[in-house]
Amino acid sequence: MTRQGRDQPSLLVSLGLLAVVSVMLVVPAHGVYTFFIQKEQIIADMNEQARSSLIRLSENVVPYMQAYAVNDYQNLVQTEMVQRGYAAILIEDSNMAEVLGRPEYITGMIRSSDGHILPYDASHPGHHQRLSTDRIHKHSELLQSGGMTIGKLSIFMTDTVVREKQKEVFYDSLSNSLLLALILMALLIVFSKRRILDPLGRFSEALQQRDADGIPVNALPNFKYRELSILTDTVNSMLDMIRGSRAEIKRERSRLHDVIEGTHVGTWEWNIQTGATEFNDRWAEIIGYTLEELSPTSIDTWASFVHPDDLKESEKQLQRHFTGESPYYQCEARMKHKAGHWVWVLDRGKVSKSTEDGEPLMMYGTHQDITEQKENELRLHLAASVYEHVSDGIMITDTQGIIRDVNHAFCRLTGYQAEEVIGENARVLRSGHHDESFYQAMWRAILGKGYWSGEIWNKRKNDEIFPAHLKVNAIRDSDGQVRSFVALLSDISHFKEHERQLEQLAHFDALTGLPNRLVLADRLHKEMAQARRRSEVLAVAFLDLDGFKAVNDQFGHDAGDQLLIIMSERMRQTLRESDTLVRIGGDEFVVLLPDLDDAGSCVPVIQRLLSVASSPIDIKGDRVQVSASIGVTFYPQDEDVDSEQLLRQADQMMYDAKLSGKNRYKLADVVPSSRRFAG
Structure with missing residues (x-):
């Protein structure tokens, strides 16, 4: 980096300082101020609510206390509890205490921990403990009649509501603060455009002037900020290196294009007498390597990656070709991939030169990745095995509902032999348990969504009706057209019986x-x-x-x-x-x-x-x-x-x-x- 670049101011530092200072000054100050102002207002509102309830209840409860109507003022208390969400409302009734000969008579309602409103029981330890917690706030009012105190009304409030509202205020303050931060960021974007994007635009314009290979013809300009200046110096150096190696890259590209792009297979050349072997990049790529990683290469390179069982088969097929028994060599083999798994390859070749004694000298061949093909073969084999051995019945129909194939489980579930139902319409299984609207809804789902799943009552060959779980999928071709339907059928009779037993036990x-x-x-x-x-x-x-x-x-x-x-x-x-x-x-x-x-x-x-x-x-x-x-x-x-x-x-x-x-x-x-x- 030049001395001029070292003396230039850092754009990264400038942007970072601006963002940090802006957010740290505005966001916390605004949020804290708003939070504490509204917190005090919430507490004042809650206290005012309690005071209002005390006044209202005092006016309404005193007449009932004079009339000894405990149930009536209990109802008033319960209504207030429901409307206001208090933890408890208690009434100390001196008149009732005197009538009952007790030192005190306390009644009211209390809210349990699960939210239910229950009558207050002074002897219940849980009630006393709940009202004694430091999260319960008490507001009391003496009840008087004719200048005499006849009791006391107490309202107990939890701080849950206060804490919830404080949380709401906190989030509101946070959102407002974030809005301010966004405004600041917008200002930062404007600054960035003028100080960063515009210089980069000039940088981009310089890159547009390229030769036929896409290499810029001119050196990139220097800019004010240190980071951009370093970037242009680095890119200019890289462009010089690219121009120097461009001719070599063209030659290699041509050879790779002819061999790899044309056939997309690996190639190999083997001197059978010396063991010297040359591979192309695709050969190495199939097993996850580059040629540089495999160099130096020989026939032992091939042997070191082939599965031992397949190596024996390869040697056998080579001997058949060398002796003239086979016109060419061909072998399917597994090779160890760099990632640790096995890949399947089709190795083919032919002897093109021989010694004066008739011994094979040079052999050329190809190396094709057939892993996907082998996996497809395995999937087809597994699918066929599952189709015949799965416990669920499988039925395949055409678009008209004509049965084209069934598996053994289907025959076992329905009692039909395959030849008895193939060619018949799937309606042969209808039990009469469902009306036509049921089947219309099912087909709407199949044709609309591509599948339907649910319970259905079907009929076996012996006319026995049984419950089943049916899943139908529409099979579409590459153009998206429905070509057939596949249905999976499971007998759920034992589940239905279990449901019936559970229903009996429950009721x-x-x-x-x-x-x-x-x-x-x-x-x-x-x-x-x-x-x-x-x-x-x-x-x-x-x-x-x-x-x-x-x-x-x-x-x-x-x-x-x-x-x-x-x-x-x-x-x-x-x-x-x-x-x-x-x-x-x-x-x-x-x-x-x-x-x-x-x-x-x-x-x-x-x-x-x-x-x-x-x-x-x-x-x-x-x-x-x-x-x-x-x-x-x-x-x-x-x-x-x-x-x-x-x-x-x-x-x-x-x-x-x-x-x-x-x-x-x-x-x-x-x-x-x-x-x-x-x-």
């Missing part, structure tokens, strides 16, 4: 076969909706066997299981087809009695259940007798209740029946008077 009791809790929840919701829609009464009965534990203790659990099985069947037979009997665990059952005109209509059914439950049962020669306590509630009621409340009401009535002496039923007094008893 029915394994011991009695009765529906379980999952079915109860679904049917109870449906029956409640039907009762509202038809203005009918739904009875929900909770039944618990009396004395069942004694049977287990005296006769064993096997006897207890048999008792449950027999008792379940007896109770089921006493019910109507529209009724539902559910075992919810142990010796507990729930009965749904829909379509009742009034509450009294359920009494005959309940009495039959009591009679059945108290009837003796013979189990392996032992006479066993139990009874039942039944609690019944009804829907709809004057108050709006959900399914869980209905079950709790029925459960409570059942316990009342047990406390009253067992072997009896209790009806909940929850039905409007007009729907209690007919007449």
Whole structure:
């Protein structure tokens, strides 16, 4: 580099300093300022929200506290929790504490860790622990009436919302800062154009003046900045070297063009007597080398790369050619590639000169890479093997759906022999299970997307219908036209049976076969909706066997299981087809009695259940007798209740029946008077 180049300013340093200074000054300062301003505003807004909720709740809760309406102000608290997302809202009710004779009475709602809103339980350690964390902020307000303090209202807020909004502010600040950075970069681009691109344009113009071989005829100009000056000096030096070796390159190019480009095969010349051998570049390229890497070359070069098994075959074929048995030499052989894998080559040649004694002297030949051809042959062989041995049935049809070929698995799945279906339309497999719209949709997908995959019911030769997974692909030619279809067919009968068994286990009791809790929840919701829609009464009965534990203790659990099985069947037979009997665990059952005109209509059914439950049962020669306590509630009621409340009401009535002496039923007094008893 010249002294002038060393004294010139560095363009790289200038650009780097400008970018670093710009971003470091603007981006952090702007982002930090915006973040802290908006952070304070977020905290102020959250505190104001809590204060607003305290004032609003204080005004609405005090009247309910004076009226001892705990449920009513609980509902107000729950509504505020849902709307505002608080962690908890607690009310210390001095009036209720005085009535109940407690030192304090605290009620309210708390949000669990999974987001559900639950009634607050002061004795629950998890509730107290959740409100004691340093991420919970408390806001309180004394509740007064007539100048007297009657309680305290407390709102607990998590800092999750604050942190989320702070994160949002952070990203907003970051995006704004990035915008400023982009503006600065735009300025940098303008600077770069004037200081870099324009000089490079002059550099490019100098390169446009080239001779017939594409070499610039003039030296490239020098520029102001050091980097560009170094670049032009280097390129000028390289151009001088290129011009000096251009003649030699032309000669080599001509020879390579005649041999390699014309045949695209490797060539070799072998002096059989001396072993001297010459290869071209393509010969070395086939095995991943250059000729320079292989030099000096001889016949041993060939032998060192050939697979030992193939080398023996090569020597055998050479001898056949030397003795005149074969007019030329030809051998397929594996050669070790530089990357470590084997490549297949077709080695061919012929003796062109012999000694005076008739011994072969010079031999010339070609060396062709046939790896892709051998791999295609292997793929075809594997495809044919897979086609015949794969467990899935394969069917090939033309564009009209006429079957052209099937494999052994297809015959095994369908019961047809190949000759029975080849030439027939694929409709021979239709089972009648699907309507025409199913097949129309399938063909739209095949012709539109090129494939279809899904479940289908097909018919075997013996008319047996079976479920299968079918995948159909359209096969197109090089012009994109559909020429045939390939279908893969798998019998999924065992999967369907497994699904059925899983469905049974998921929805029915394994011991009695009765529906379980999952079915109860679904049917109870449906029956409640039907009762509202038809203005009918739904009875929900909770039944618990009396004395069942004694049977287990005296006769064993096997006897207890048999008792449950027999008792379940007896109770089921006493019910109507529209009724539902559910075992919810142990010796507990729930009965749904829909379509009742009034509450009294359920009494005959309940009495039959009591009679059945108290009837003796013979189990392996032992006479066993139990009874039942039944609690019944009804829907709809004057108050709006959900399914869980209905079950709790029925459960409570059942316990009342047990406390009253067992072997009896209790009806909940929850039905409007007009729907209690007919007449």
